[in-house]
Amino acid sequence: xxxxxxxxxxxxxxxxxxxxxxxxxxxxxxxxxxxxxxxxxxxxxxxxxxxxxxxxxxxxxxxxxxxxxxxxxxxxxxxxxxxxxxxxxxxxxxxxxxxxxxxxxxxxxxxxxxxxxxxxxxxxxxxxxxxxxxxxxxxxxxxxxxxxxxxxxxxxxxxxxxxxxxxxxxxxxxxxxxxxxxxxxxxxxxxxxxxxxxxxxxxxxxxxxxxxxxxxxxxxxxxxxxxxxxxxxxxxxxxxxxxxxxxxxxxxxxxxxxxxxxxxxxxxxxxxxxxxxxxxxxxxxxxxxxxxxxxxxxxxxxxxxxxxxxxxxxxxxxxxxxxxxxxxxxxxxxxxxxxxxxxxxxxxxxxxxxxxxxxxxxxxxxxxxxxxxxxxxxxxxxxxxxxxxxxxxxxxxxxxxxxxxxxxxxxxxxxx
Ligand code: GTR
Numbered sequence: 501x502x503x504x505x506x507x508x509x510x511x512x513x514x515x516x517x518x519x520x521x522x523x524x525x526x527x528x529x530x531x532x533x534x535x536x537x538x539x540x541x542x543x544x545x546x547x548x549x550x551x552x553x554x555x556x557x558x559x560x561x562x563x564x565x566x567x568x569x570x571x572x573x574x575x576x577x578x579x580x581x582x583x584x585x586x587x588x589x590x591x592x593x594x595x596x597x598x599x600x601x602x603x604x605x606x607x608x609x610x611x612x613x614x615x616x617x618x619x620x621x622x623x624x625x626x627x628x629x630x631x632x633x634x635x636x637x638x639x640x641x642x643x644x645x646x647x648x649x650x651x652x653x654x655x656x657x658x659x660x661x662x663x664x665x666x667x668x669x670x671x672x673x674x675x676x677x678x679x680x681x682x683x684x685x686x687x688x689x690x691x692x693x694x695x696x697x698x699x700x701x702x703x704x705x706x707x708x709x710x711x712x713x714x715x716x717x718x719x720x721x722x723x724x725x726x727x728x729x730x731x732x733x734x735x736x737x738x739x740x741x742x743x744x745x746x747x748x749x750x751x752x753x754x755x756x757x758x759x760x761x762x763x764x765x766x767x768x769x770x771x772x773x774x775x776x777x778x779x780x781x782x783x784x785x786x787x788x789x790x791x792x793x794x795x796x797x798x799x800x801x802x803x804x805x806x807x808x809x810x811x812x813x814x815x816x817x818x819x820x821x822x823x824x825x826x827x828x829x830x831x832x833x834x835x836x837x838x839x840x841x842x843x844x845x846x847x848x849x850x851x852x853x854x855x856x857x858x859x860x861x862x863x864x865x866x867x868x869x870x871x872x873x874x875x876x877x878x879x880x881x882x883x884x885x886x887x888x889x890x891x892x893x894x895x896x897x898x899x900x901x902x903x904x905x906x907x908x909x910x911x912x913x914x915x916x
Pocket of ligand 1: 754755756757780781793798801
């Protein structure tokens with residue numbers, strides 16, 4: 501891929517950065533062993549993982565990559581503002597819920613949209629999806645409340661970008677296909693929690709926990725930490741909804757939101773399945789490979805996503821005390837899925853595969869099945885153990901073919 505293409509993908513030109521796109525240019529590296537403690541002791545039982553190695557691994561990600569996991573909110577209220585039993589031609593119940601964090605109904609608040617299949621006895625297993633645009637962007641249903649929040653490329657008070665209108669920001673998800681398979685879908689806009697803007701990301705959720713007039717401390721959470729916290733709050737709501745099965749909920753995100761899904765699944769063990777679609781650098785891709793986007797570049801482009809300490813590893817990936825296979829391993833023994841796309845080189849498909857692969861020993865410790873392959877599979881050959889992986893033909897997106905794999909994987913894992 502040329503420099504120009506990279507610039508087109510990211511919307512900025514960084515003349516000094518030449519990404520690695522050839523496998524033989526990937527430097528030699530050795531990965532930290534997920535099953536050796538910081539004190540050098542081998543981890544040989546699930547108890548030792550749970551009591552020693554898991555907490556210390558999670559703490560390393562907090563300190564060096566994503567920042568400290570945010571606490572539960574002091575106040576929370578769920579207002580059901582729409583409950584329509586005959587949505588989508590009678591196929592679904594649509595529910596829209598506002599999650600408030602202040603009694604005064606000020607920001608932050610999360611507008612959660614749910615579709616639940618009508619022809620399945622509940623509670624139904626759920627996909628909890630984090631979205632790049634307002635809820636109206638995922639389906640053409642005209643009754644979806646229009647988000648008026650700031651959005652990238654739109655500004656404040658978004659125009660109608662419903663999924664029908666092929667307008668900027670429409671990002672339709674296969675809602676009917678999900679419902680037909682007997683799953684419910686819950687989705688919200690990530691900007692409800694933290695605006696994806698380096699100057700404004702602390703206005704919402706982070707302002708509940710940080711003094712936003714002061715600079716962020718080195719291990720304070722950034723936007724990814726806030727978005728992951730929002731996913732946990734949506735799960736708090738699902739726990740109260742008797743039509744949704746919060747114990748069989750898969751958290752799913754694409755790209756920066758795939759990074760977020762992984763951090764949410766690591767920080768909140770209530771998620772049964774964690775799905776990262778094309779999550780790349782700072783997500784499933786191994787940092788030490790330095791293929792495509794790398795640590796220095798992501799910290800430059802998106803200074804608000806990670807904790808400030810992560811910048812210490814710009815051009816020094818080998819010094820990181822963890823790599824991203826250990827993030828995948830933090831889901832164990834619960835199910836985790838990593839997916840790539842053939843043309844998504846910026847996200848390093850092979851690095852994503854290898855992170856899923858090298859999480860395997862932790863799954864084996866629990867008697868759970870790691871990735872059932874040793875080599876990266878072909879695009880038509882998904883590999884599903886308790887760790888799942890596929891690579892799809894095409895570019896960087898969350899496509900209906902990806903969803904088909906996730907539905908199959910969830911069916912198997914939930915024994916449906
Ligand atoms: C890119 C970024 C990637 C990925 C992507 C996205 O600009 O470099 O890490 O997160 O955005 O979220 O679409």
